[in-house]
Structures are given as structure tokens and as C-alpha cells.
Amino acid sequence: MSMSTFRTAVVRTAAGPDSIEIIDVPLVDPGPGEARVAVAAAAINPVDLAVAGGFFHASGLINQPAHTGLGWDFAGTVAATGPGVDLAVGTRVAGLVTGFDRDFGTYAEQLVVRAADLAVVPAGLDLVAAATVPLNGLAAAQLVDLLGVAPADGNRLLVIGSAGAVGGYVAALAQDRGWQVTGLARAEDEEFVRALGADFTTDAEPGWDAVADTAVLGEGGLALVRDNGAYVGVRPNAAPNAERGITVDVVETVPDGPRLGDLLARTASGALPARVHAVVPLDQVADAHRAVAKGGVRGRFVLTP
Ligand SMILES: NC(=O)c1ccc[n+]([C@@H]2O[C@H](COP(=O)([O-])OP(=O)(O)OC[C@H]3O[C@@H](n4cnc5c(N)ncnc54)[C@H](OP(=O)(O)O)[C@@H]3O)[C@@H](O)[C@H]2O)c1
DSSP states (O other): OOSSSEEEESSOOOOOOGGGEEEEEOOOOOOEEEEEEEEEEEEHHHHHHHTTTTTHHHHTOOOOOOOEEEEEEEEEEEEETTTTTOOOOOEEEEEEEEOOOOOOSSSSEEEEEEEOEEEOOOTSOOOOTTTHHHHHHHHHHHHHHHHHHTTTTTOEEEEEEETHHHHHHHHGGGGTTOOEEEEEEEEEGGHHHHHOOOOEEEEEOOOEEEEEETOOOOOHHTEEEEEEEEEESTTTTOOOOTTTTTTEOOOOOOOOOHHHHHHHHHTTTTTOOOOOEEEEEEGGGHHHHHHHOOOOOSSSSEEEO
């Protein structure tokens, strides 16, 4: 069967879930170094709600003539490859597409991506679970890179929002670099946070050697860092101003196929959590966005196109 168009969810005038529509766009062949993936699963992330809500249009960071795409995470199977790509058709892969300003994203039946950004999904990990890993696993890994190896004389790291997707991964991965991790989350999240090997609090006192602010508290997160400590945030345009000798960094996640392969392997082995809240057909994307917007969801909504 040859298919000359495919379905994708976009916004024309970004105004929240009601403005999401499903359109047909032309199928594109992969160029050199690229693969076309038949998407089996695409996770819904906070950034998608912000794009659909017009936040980045209002900030001048999106300037699409016709429509703006949604979706950063995906897992699926290789449907076609361009020159120089050594991946068999049918290989199960996952990956990340970054950037707000694009005509469509991973909420789609098909996607052409750089093959170097893909990772093969290990046997034993289903594609729905795999689709929850790329954006937030890589964000956490790259955030932990910014923190670096914990100094022996000051290795107490507070992870704010440690029941969230990024925060859960940071709490787990920072321990590899010698950080002694405490997760700040809501009382009902204690079991999840402790299962990551972290200590737990609902109410942190100031004085931490480092703070990873995945709940975007901003100034409130910075206030918990000791003098000359480290703060790492997750919103490139909303970092608090440095004070008291504190190093302030913000992660800006980039695709990384090999690193993603490692995160997927650790997910398949159970060393990293894989949390799926619900699997939803692409047609119900607007309802799923509404549900995420209410807050308090643990695990991702995953769209199946
Ligand atoms: N810079 C990058 O490249 C990058 C990459 C990925 C993600 N991000 C950003 O990182 C942020 C987190 O993403 P995510 O997917 O991890 O979101 P998430 O899964 O919704 O996690 C956020 C967590 O923070 C919790 N939280 C909020 N306020 C809190 C508070 N005062 N005390 C304790 N916990 C609190 C939330 O709990 P409730 O649900 O109960 O409120 C939730 O568990 C988002 O802003 C996202 O856009 C940035």
C-alpha cells in the first residue's frame, strides 16, 4: 500500500486544547543520514501544553506560517531509510525532536528524523513505555552533566519536583555521580521517591550544596541553595538571577541517540522507572491535554496515532 499523506496534530491559532486539530500532511522521503519512522507512541509533555496554549507564540519563539506541530517524544518502527543509514526497516526505535518552531512534531503517524538521534528500543520494553523516556530521560541526564561529579565535601542534592518525569530521573541518575539525593515532592509521592534510592521531604530547609529545580520554583528554589552552591533549572527563559556566589545553570535538552540507548536499557532492566498514566488514540489528543492541564497526573499520557 502506498500512502502519500499522513495524519498529525497541530495548532493554527494556539489557544489551548480546543485549538488542536488533526490534519493531513504530505509524506516525505528520508534524505541522507535520515530515517522515516512509523510512530507507534508519542508522550504528552508539559512543553506541548505550553505550545498549544500559545506561550511560545506570545514570546516570539514560534513563527510558523500555517500551523505549529506538537510532540517531542516518540517511539515506533523504521519505515524507510535514506543513504548512509544502517537501520533495517521494521527496527523498533525511539527518539526526541526538539524545538518549538516547527510545522509538525511527534503527534503524527510518520516522522523523518536524523538517524543519529535514534536509539534502538531493547527487546522487552514496549514502545508505549519507550516513548516516555527520550525528552525527560535526556533532560535529566544532561542536567546531571551540568551538576557534574559531587564534591566529596558537599554532595547534598535537593531535587525539587522529584515525583515528576524529569525530577524522578534526576533523583536516580545523580546518584551515579556521587550525589546524596533528597527528593522534594508531595506527601503522597514518598514511596515513589524513596524507591529511587533517594531520601524524601515535603518541606526542605535552606542550605543544600546543590538544587535541581524541576518544579520551576525559581527564586524559591534558589533560596534553598547554600552560599557558593549550585542551582540547575529546566526553563531556559526563566532562570533566577545568580546571588550569594551560587552557580546558576539551565538545561536545554538536545537529542543524543547513544545516551538514549543507555536510558532505554536501564528502563528495560527496571533500574529507571517507566510510568504510563494512560494510552490515548491521537483523535483524543485534546481531551488528554485537558487532563494533563489539571495537574497531579503521575506518569505520561501516551498518544497512539
Ligand atoms: N529545558 C529542557 O530542556 C526541559 C526538558 C524537559 C522538561 N522541561 C521542563 O521541566 C519541567 C518539569 O517537566 P516534567 O515533565 O518533569 O513535569 P511533571 O512530570 O509535571 O513534574 C513536575 C512535578 O513537580 C511537582 N511540583 C510542582 N510544584 C511543586 C512543589 N511546590 N513542591 C513539590 N513538587 C511540586 C509536580 O507535582 P503536582 O503534579 O502534584 O503539581 C510534579 O510532580 C517542565 O517545566 C518542563 O517543561 C524542560
